[in-house]
Amino acid sequence: MTQINPRTFVLINEVWSFFSVRNFVIIFVQFEEVSYTIESQNNGGNCFPSLQSKVKRNILNGVSGVVRPGELLSMLGPSGSGKTTLLTALAGRLPGNISGSITYNGLPFSSSIKRKTGFVTQDDILYPHLTVLETLKYAALLRLPNKLTRKEKIEHVELIIMELRLTTCRNSMIGGTLFRGISGGERKRVSIGQEMLVNPSLLLLDEPTSGLDSTAARRIVATLRRLACGGRTVITTIHQPSCSLYMMFDKVIVLSEGYPIYSGSIHKVMDYFSSIGYKPWFDFMNPADFLLDLANGVTLETRQDDQMEFHGSHDEHNSTKQFLISSYKKNLLPILKEEIQRASQDEIRPGKSLSSRSSESQWTNSWWLQFNVLLSRGLKERKHESFARLRIFQVLSVSIISGLLWWHSDANYIQDQVGLLFFFSIFWGFFPLFNAVFTFPQERPMLTRELSSGMYRLSSYYFARIAGDLPMELVLPTIFITITYWMSGLKPSFITFLLTLSMILFNVLVSQGLGLALGAVLMDLKQATTLSSYSKNEVYECGLGGKECRVQDFPAIKNLGIDNMVLDMAALIVMLVGYRVLAYVALRLGQPH
Template identity: 70%
Template sequence: MMPPEQENPKGSSATAETISIQIEMAAASSSNVSPCPAPAHHHNNDHSSLFNFSDLLRESLHPLVLQFDDVEYAVKLQSRRGVCCPSSRSKVTRTILNGVSGAVKPGELLAMLGPSGSGKTTLLTAFAGRLPGKISGTITYNGQGFSSSIKRRIGFVTQDDVLYPHLTVLETLKYAALLKLPSKLTAREKMEQAEMIVQELGLTRCRNNIIGGPLLRGLSGGERKRVSIGQEMLVNPSLLLLDEPTSGLDSTTAQRIMGTLRRLSRGGRAVAATVHQPSSRLFRMFDKVIVLSEGCSIYSGPANSAIDYFASIGYSPGFNFMNPADFLLDLANGVPPDSRQDDEADFHGRLDLHDDQNSTKQFLIQSYKKNLHPLLKQELTYHIRKASLSRSSDQTPWTNNWWFQFKVLLSRGLKERKHESYSGLRIFQVMSVSVLSGLLWWHSDANHIQDQVGLLFFFSIFWGFFPLFNAIFVFPQERVMLTKERSSGMYRLSSYYFARTVGDLPMELVLPTIFVTITYWMGGLRPSFITFVLTLLIVLLNVLVAQGVGLALGAVLMDVKPATTLSSVVMLVFLLASGYYIQHIPPFIDWLKYVSFSHYCYKLLVAVQYSENEVYDCGLGFGCSRVMEFPAIKYLDIDHLEFDVAALVIMLVGYRLLAYVALRIAQQR
């Protein structure tokens, strides 16, 4: 075995051309919106403005050798209740990976093959340092363990393309460039780097098309996959990991994607990918192959030697034109090439076939341990010259400061969610309720004290329910995106949290302002501008507290259904304990009103609406009475309003702090 520089001279020379690789692809697969053609050879003037960035990326690309030795991983599963002890549940340990070894060096493309459930994705996730729990064995990067500096040299593309559907291709890559690339680059240089990735991956024609999603027309599958690869290529990773990059794509598009990966590996990177069922054309692109069967290796080595190895232990393809990948997958399933399954076989025949498959798997596993594993051990223990790694990432764990991350995330969030925040349906919902409320309470006055108190209570309840239920969906819906970006070290959790909450404020505050403005004057409340402003401020404070409760519930449960159910119960309790429906709560449960933000909001609204000496007409010849003596108001005990304001402020801070802590705990699971 030779050092990477000697073993792959083409890869070494290509390292000097990093991002300027010429990707030769034909026209891209059809798309619903402006399909992207494959990139043609660029003219020299296309790259002249990007020369400095190519130089910078060449300097930052350090060869990275990934080695893994006897990797084992197991999880504990909850078993069903047993027959003898139906009330008890036992935990069963399931081995996902069992003694997997291998290596991938710069300039190599490693493919991991195997049937579903064989452990391919688990092994790839372990390479990226994202696998929870304890991993046995060793995984090293240039002889070092996983660290923050290593993490920044690894690109990880998940099987599902996790992208914001309402951003365009160029916007997606530009925001990723701003967050991922180091602060020593200016914003313009980062933008130009994103432009270069768009050109190199053949996304020029659809650069201004939105990504799209299940309910939104956008890019085709191959184009979305190229955008996902482009996000990881922005930082010029030394190790690129991809989970099922060809899944769901037609054979032509899959070949183009794999051709792109092969050229990227020839640029001096180590590339590893899981591939479910490659065609023979794809198989010829692989440099190395690992074949897994039920978490165990049955082959690990050069792709062009796999057929010869299995022939040496008695398993040869049935005919010369068989797809090598199909042959390997059959063996991984325990099906030798000469076996035939008779559709008319009886039950006992099928049992015999199952036993034969298990015995075939065991033979292949034992043959691997006897013939290939010792050779892999020698290769892994052979001295590989370590590429120098920059230590700056260990000293500065983030590529950009907190304030820059906050601004970029805020800008991206506003652009992505403007369709939701400013949706006509949401505005119509609030406007229709406000007008209807104004008509129902049309020009009520202090002589209709019960009606006015009901309107104030409606303010506190409606603007408790509405923002709370909107906030519940925030973190559960963005959990996948947050996990992906945080795993790659793009930004701090605190910068995301503040950007997300601040980005929601415009519509969270604009809508209740419009609502109160319309309903307040139509409803005949006190015609005083100061009273109106105080009422509006109280409602806005109530909105922020209710939003904090929704954020906390969503972050704690991270599941929309249970969070919605629990929030319904919470708001029902707050509504009943707020002091409008029940004025004589038993002492043992009277404490509920002190944890209800609706109670404090309702109390403050009543307090600013009526003065101490204001009177109302009792009717029925009883003359007038002081408003403060009205039973529903007297029960509220309007006094020391500063404590009510302080209670809402404490809830505002407390619930949002709880949401942040719960979100951090969820990210650490």
């Protein structure tokens, strides 16, 4: 017999005591006649948006159900039948108008419920450059309450890694589109681990087994089963489950084109369909396959002739679906309504477990802790982007080439030096701008996911982002200016060099914050760079016989005007702050409420 290592035994016990201790609120989820409609553009072949009409489309039509703590509910249905939409609605994250009612312990969705909810989306939204351990560690530091020490939070991470069998890849990078990281199944388990960390009372998962082999899928569902047994409410969509997987669920909702055709216990589903005349075509048929066929309108009669099934029986399929939908309304809906009613009266004491905590803060951690963790995570993630060898190579080569092009330029050929300064401001206007333009869209899915799970405040993210960008964005221009300035023979004064450098760094910060109004920024930055390098009364040789002219009268400089130094600086400062405020407001408005 194999001997169990005593340490493994202790760890296994710790894992299950963590997941089974009732340190969470139990949640009853009830939803009654939930419908959801979207408006989409019908272009009718018309290219002009203003001429396109809007059409309404029902995505969900009167779906009802009850999920108790300790139950594991799965949603089944063909692709596009509305499973994800229903799951998102139950997670309180569906934008727009939802009709019908969804309650949690008899109360509507609230920020208190939000923090007790784990939501695993179909697409694993993870930072590609972090390792599995780092990903889970940062999630734990942000999401676990501040009454736990850092050490305790990291111990929880170790337990999750063990429970989800991620030990072998704990130090591997997640990976992304540009470079290979951990496998798809491991990514999925990391996503689940991030949600399991907070020990959620309600866990919702969108297709947690897609892309996994049957053993891995069974392990995931077995984990969900154990979580449910500990008193959690677990809801998941599932695609084509095997028979053994299907049997691990307690309840099932079957959707057909947004309409429910069954909602209730999996132990009664076969009896229900046989009572209305539908039986599996053979004895050992996987019940999930049978239910999916029904949701597609495929029955024993139409199935007998495979040709007909694929080539000519759409009407028959539609009439089967219509029959199943009306049968649900007639036979199951009244029973469900009664169950919902009964649960409200007998089992749920509205707000009992939640109202006592209604005074608790909306956030699990302080602003400062969130800022620090986000700053550290951002630096770790962006270290790979910003200091990628390619970027350093680009900046170094451009600085050396421009230094050689302007090699020891003479101050008397003022147009050369003005050209170089313009090149500085244009290059350091575009370069950080492009970086800034691409970073927010890249981070948006992650930001939306984390904000909607109440992980941190938008302001702590935003300030951590700004602070994290500072060293990364300032080091490269500093190296660039140091090389080019001295190679090109600009005024050999350390003070002037520092002024030029600080103006360029200002330029970088403004164009980063701006992200949009490029032309306006460049205009002011040209002024700023110019005024940092020449004093008002400086002269240059502008004609034969040593004739001297004032720098400020040189046409290009005169056009810009350098006598309004205070005003120019004020304009830059307004832009520096203003564009960042604008970006923050835009981010805040862009988040679903």
